[in-house]
Amino acid sequence: MLSQVSKEDLPRPFLKWAGGKSRLIPTYHTFFPNDFQNYYEPFIGGGAVFFYLYNRPKEAFLTDINSELINTYNCVKNHLYELINILQYHEKQHNKDYYYQMRTTVEDSEVKKAARLIYLNKTCFNGLYRENSKGKFNVPMGRYKKPNICDSSSLRLASLALQSAEIKVRSFEHVLDDAINEDDFVYFDPPYYPVSSTSNFTSYSRYSFHEKEQNQLREVFGELAKRGVKVMLSNSDTSFIRDLYKEFHIHTVLAGRSINSNAKKRGVINELLITSY
Template sequence: MVIQISKETCPRPFLKWAGGKGRLIQQYIPYFPKNYKTYYEPFLGGGAVFFYLQPTAAALTDINAELVTTYRCVRDNVEDLIWLLKEHQDKHSKDYYYNVRDNPGSTDLEKAARLIYLNKTCFNGLYRVNSQGKFNVPLGRYDNPNICPEDLLRADSVALSQTQIQHEDFIKVLNYATSSDDFVFFDPPYHPISETSYFTAYSPNSFNKKDQERLRDTCAELANRGVKVMICNSDCEFIRKIYIDINFEVHRIKAARTINSNTKNRGMIYELLITSFKDFYLPKQ
């Protein structure tokens, strides 16, 4: 089947995602490696970097099983998914939202349509689960949410058509990325810089300090193989130290923080972009 998409529609994230990198891409561009063949993204989330780069070969993974199922359905069954989303769009109301939130669905397509529907209608597009792994974000305040962006979903389906999409822990990338032909982009849960930084639980198990160190060790092993590695994280002493200790390059990126329990703490902040390589496009000073 040939998917018909609008010429004006470019691939970009079909989900709103806390910490999504869409607004930071322009600052990232100078630091992307000049040459690579296969792209890996072990913390897929909204996939902004993947959709921007549109690599010819890619392996995308995430520990969130619902998210992985959704990406696979966009890749493999986009027209059926659009049909289900249109149903959600027609029935959308406060009562309908909470009914859908409480019923996860039985088929992969139902689960994917549910996740996209909740993402488009919940508060701030936030993905958060409780200790039982159940989605618990309340309804957002939207007059006319775009629950079924048909052209975007079709464009993303084409972009994803040649990708591998797996439900895996980030460390599994060590099984695949082996040489300088590989580029791995890590966008992990950020290390907290304050008591209120943990605004969401992405999965029932939080990403703690030991996990950050496990990620650092994974990056070090990849770099030892010659793999090109890029990581983003919060700008704090702990993160700086663990990567400077393994001789990675640390760069500051200005970002807008839009989600915080205290509205006074929203606004412009700095984040870190960390690379294992120096052959990027940034002009010499």
């Protein structure tokens, strides 16, 4: 039973991710449905919810439009030890010059690309994944005295959990191709709708996510709900989102904000958790 397993033996995110849900799991866990067979997460990000639920569904389907991210998940699943070896090399070489060299490096294999993403994620500013319009990673180096670049234990646990998951590059609307009834549970964690004009960070890749995409997501949410699929979604607490999902169950939760250009604006804020059940 999970209660008999130490926290260190449970899978957890191997990436730092802006908007990651690790700290919200204690709040979220009471909202997860009790019964489901298949789990779908179309914005996988850091994967905190998947890793928390990994032993409950028979099958998991993890997708994202970010091909670099999906490649990394697949390499953790299928090429673990080669990946660890490369990360150990990055860890030994790490310094400022090496970071900026790696930031511009174009790797020639999938596993090297995955190791590069993990290395940059562990050493960049606030663990923020961001691409410019050309798809180039453009985050400056963070101020870490000794970053944990190769967390072998975390990677091994994650790899074990991912063995039962199907991992693909897909945009969120394709979940409609697979989730069909009450045996399915879909969790959406999209780029949040901005709470102000100065917080308009709506994409971790070259692909934007604005009102048009938020409306498309609402249509997908509604169609899944009509099928009897159990659907849960996280987003910012704004009048736009509240109005968009007014037909469903809207729950207010407290969340910590750790990424803001103004340190004084980091702290606890309201977010929304929306469920179809």
